[in-house]
Amino acid sequence: MKITKIVVLCLIPIFLISFGLASCKAAATTTTAAETTAATTTTAATTTTAAETTAAxxxxxxxxxxxxxxxxxxxxxxxxxxxxxxxxxxxxxxxxxxxxxxxxxxxxxxxxxxxxxxxxxxxxxxxxxxxxxxxxxxxxxxxxxxxxxxxxxxxxxxxxxxxxxxxxxxxxxxxxxxIFYILSFGYRNVLEKMGSSQEEVLNLKTYKDLANLCQKFKKAGNSTWYLAGGLQQIHWLQENFYTWVYSVSKDPNTIYDAEFGKTSWTGEPFIAAADAIRDTSFIMREDVLSLNAQTDGYNQWLNQEAWGSWYNGPWAVGALLDYPEDLKNIFAFTKPPIVEGGLKDYMAADAxxxxxxxxxxxxxxxxxxxxxxxxxxxxxxxxxxxxxxxxxxxxDNWQDVIPGDAKDFFIEMVQLYQKGNIGPWIIYTGDINKALIDNLTAIFQGKQTSMEGMQKMDEVTKAYWESHK
Amino acid sequence: MSKNINPYNLKHGIESISWILPSIILFGIFLIYPIGFSVVLSFFKWNGYSKDIFSNFVGFSNYIYLFKDPIFWVSFKNTLIVVFVLVVFMTGIALFSALIIFFGNFKLNNLTRAIIFFPGIISQIIIGLVFRRILALDGGLNQLLSLIGLKKFAIAWLNAPNLVIWIVAFVLVWQWIGYIMIIFYAALQNIDHELLDAAFIDGASLQGAIFKIVVPQIRYAIFLSAVLNFIGGFRSFNLIWIMTNGGPAHASEVFTTYMYNVAFGQYGPSNMGYGSAIAVILAIIVVIFAVIRIKFFKEIEGV
The missing domain is CATH 3.40.190.10 (Periplasmic binding protein-like II)
Incomplete structure (x- = not known):
């Protein structure tokens, strides 16, 4: 009884102090903001005139x-x-x-x-x-x-x-x-060892063809049949899902329309992209769920444990300088669309x-x-x-500026970007982003269907915007 | 009815308060205020960027969402696994170790205790990094398995969703077992040796003496360690964060890592209100057990 009293007596002042201080802070913030605005207006006016005379x-x-x-x-x-x-x-x-x-x-x-x-x-x-x-x-x-x-x-x-x-x-x-953008990287020499080639990969028409090619490598007993990747961090799922939605809808704003509640996540592009995420599990390593896309996945690929890597872009080229021999065997490609007739040469890109x-x-x-x-x-x-x-x-002479061993490969990558269709990479609303990653992970793991996952996305999106009116 | 104020008591009281006032102020600023702030914040939606913290009052919706959030329940289940391992396994193994050292009468008794206690003084960050390396695909454990012909069992241990939370929990056991063992060892020093000698003279077995004489006499120490482990299990963060970040795919997510991810995570939603709601639930659980502990010790002391 005594302890209960102490706890209650402690909690009451805690609440009172917190509310009191919080209210004071909120009021103070408003005042400060107003003062700042007023001060800024004056400062800006002063600065403009002063800048003309003294900026130099x-x-x-x-x-x-x-x-x-x-x-x-x-x-x-x-x-x-x-x-x-x-x-x-x-x-x-x-x-x-x-x-x-x-x-x-x-x-x-x-x-x-x-x-x-x-x-x-x-x-x-x-x-x-x-x-x-x-x-x-x-x-x-x-x-x-x-x-x-x-x-x-x-x-x-x-x-x-x-x-x-x-x-x-x-x-x-x-x-x-x-600019950051996502291109897949492949190894010519690894593909050739498995009886395939760069041309075969570049001519794949759909994502399903790519998956079948990987299955063929796997059935032939190759240990490097898979694509490297990782789900521990969110980029891999985001990038694939967004660009695959984009490849079906051919409108880069589709993903943002869903994020902002203007369209349903259960629409065709989203279900098709979620199905592709699910099917990706068949061509990835068993431990892919816990691999870090930016380190583990990349290392697998660098070590030639995988013939290709999902997640690479210009930022990765610096690391390639440590592997000058590999640079001769590397090529860049954009993933084929997930449906026939889908948008080609698309890639996720952002500032x-x-x-x-x-x-x-x-x-x-x-x-x-x-x-x-x-x-x-x-x-x-x-x-x-x-x-x-x-x-x-x-x-104008940009190709001459690029130094050393990575020159040809870097140029190839830049040219792919220049001709590519640029799609979204990152979703902007934290709560919706978290829900999307969680639901896509569950789809990837086979714990829910694409439709179930996307219906949950609709619920989360609706709830988010209702609480942010 | 009027009260006469004793000037000596008044002076003494003011002097006493002035001595503890700095501590009370610091305690208030760094503990009471943040706790209160978190409780209040749990009723709001705030992303940490807006200066207008209390503009979006959402009532109990953070708490309601918490019960609908599947990842919260995953983190709850994982927290219970950590608590279970710490309370049952760690208490059991620590008790067993203390009894062996106490009755074993080794020559290197002190050294053995020091070695077992040693992990407890190492930073969890260092332990996390070391074990992450040991448990990697090309790490020490798998190299050892290869050496003894068990290469087929070599996996990336922290990448296995079904194993990872147990592995992390057992690393926690490895670190803290020495600390708990010392509590038991200290308690064993205080048992009534005459009773134990009498039991042996009367033909009691070692097993019988341990369960019927020793354990009942150190039951308070066992209860203390169980409560400490329970609270410690709920508060575990550093080691899990360093080893797995709560991954893969939330497989080692516990209350604390989930709270951090939600509120501060690099790629998280930066939802401070929801993070606070998780923190409040965690605090309530810990406070309940802290109160039980305080009450228990008051009963022992006969206060």
Missing amino acids: EQPVTITVWDWQAGAPAYDAALKEINDLYHQKHPNVTIDRKAYNSAQYGDLIKTAIQSNTLPDLFGLYQGSSMQSVADTGILFEWDDAINADPEWKANLGKNYGIGGTLDRKTGKIIATSYD GQVLSMTKDNPKKDQILEYAKFLATPEVSAIFLKNLIHPFGKFP
């Missing part, structure tokens, strides 16, 4: 955060780019800090709450970009880009690409260093390392100038030199 002389530091820690290619490229920018604009210094992607989400949350965001900051498209966009703090880039024909022309096909957009408003809320800024940033003009610089052929040449597929316009 005033030393400015643009702080940039991204999540490319431990990526030597990015470090080298961005150091050269930022040094070059400083040479061209001696009063502007770019202070870049690269963070680990695992810690980055929490870092951004804390920075938003404490008003300590840098001038330009990456936002992970899958879990944070839309959430931050919903707060209304992000600058919309459309007007600035459209007002500058040279900048827009430099962005070309990548203007308004997935990963740079607020999916609710369709406005551009980020620019990017580079890679995106960069956003807040709409009230007083250094906006200088930041826009830097962002525009990032899309120039001069900068693209530096990215290409480091085997990064740039976001901006390629230089």
Whole structure:
């Protein structure tokens, strides 16, 4: 009885304190936001006039955060780019800090709450970009880009690409260093050992043909009959499902229509794609469920334990430099569509390392100038030199810029992107994304049918948007 | 009826409070406030980015969704497996080890105890990384199996959905068994040796003496360790997170990893309200058993 009293007496002040402090904080936040807006308006007006007269002389530091820690290619490229920018604009210094992607989400949350965001900051498209966009703090880039024909022309096909957009408003809320896209990689020599060839793979008409080819390898007793891959992380499922939906519907927006509740997940493209996910289990390793797509799957492929790999793109090429002999045997391909007559040459692609800024940033003009610089052929040449597929316009002699052993393969990959149909890669709503991954995993494991999984998706989507009206 | 305030008591009281005030303030800021905040947050939907934390009140819907969420139930089942292994196996093995050391009278008694206790002082991060390597497809365990001609049993142990939660639980046992064993060993030091000697003189077997004399005398230690293991099982996070991230496909997801994934995970939904609801349920379970423990010890002490 005594203990019960103590517990109750403890809980009452806990609730009172929490509600009290929370209310104070909420009120304070509103006031601060209002004050900030007012202050910003004044500051912006002052800055505009001041900028015209003193921008050239005033030393400015643009702080940039991204999540490319431990990526030597990015470090080298961005150091050269930022040094070059400083040479061209001696009063502007770019202070870049690269963070680990695992810690980055929490870092951004804390920075938003404490008003300590840098001038330009990456936002992970899958879990944070839309959430931050919903707060209304992000600058919309459309007007600035459209007002500058040279900048827009430099962005070309990548203007308004997935990963740079607020999916609710369709406005551009980020620019990017580079493009990420998914291509499958194959080994010519491994295929030839099994009596097949690169041509046979490239001529496969449907995903079913690809599965049959893998089954043929398996039945012949080959230990490398499968495609490498991994489900531990979500990319593999996302990428396949979205691009397969896209290959049936031929409309890259189909997936977003379902995400935003405009169409049912039980429609034909979704069921066909979910069935393909289910059937994928027959051509993957038994332990695929726990393999990490970005490490285990990739290592299997590098070790030639698999003739092909689902999940590779430009980011993987750097690692290939350690295998110069293999580079002669590697080819890139896009997966065949899952139905006959489906869209060919499709691939999931997104802006890679995106960069956003807040709409009230007083250094906006200088930041826009830097962002525009990032899309120039001069900068693209530096990215290409480091085997990064740039976001901006390629230089005319781009093939000459690419160095060493990986040159031919990198060019092959870029050309596939240039002619490819670009589809979505990442869903934007965290709860719906989680439900999709869980349901696709259960379909893959045979624990539920595609229709059951997609019906659950409809329920989750409906519930989500009802609670976010 | 008026009360006379004793100036000495008042001064003494103020002085006492001033001594403990810093602790109370820190306790309030770093424990009471976050707990209260989590409880309140569990009734809201908040993604961690919006500054307007309390704009989307959803009542009990986070709790209702929790009971409909299949992954929550997977994590619940896995948590119970961890708790079961810790309470039953670890308590049993630790008791057995303590009895062997106590009655065995080894020459290297102290060294044996130190070796068994040693994993308890190593960081869980290090243990997690080491075991992840040992249990990999090309890791130490499979190399050992190959050496003794059992290569056909070599698998990627942490990749096996049906085994992974048991493996992780047994690594937890390996780490904490020394700690529990020391509790039992200390309790064994206090048993009535005259009673034990008398039993042996009267012809009692070792087995009979253990079950009828020793175990009843150390029952409080056994109960204490069971409760500690129960609470520890529910709170397990670091080792599981390092070894598996709750995977593959949620096969080793427990309450704590699921809560982290939902609220903070790199690819998670960043649903702080739902994560808080899971945390509240976890806290309620742990508090219930903590209260039982406190009550139990008060009864022992005759308070």
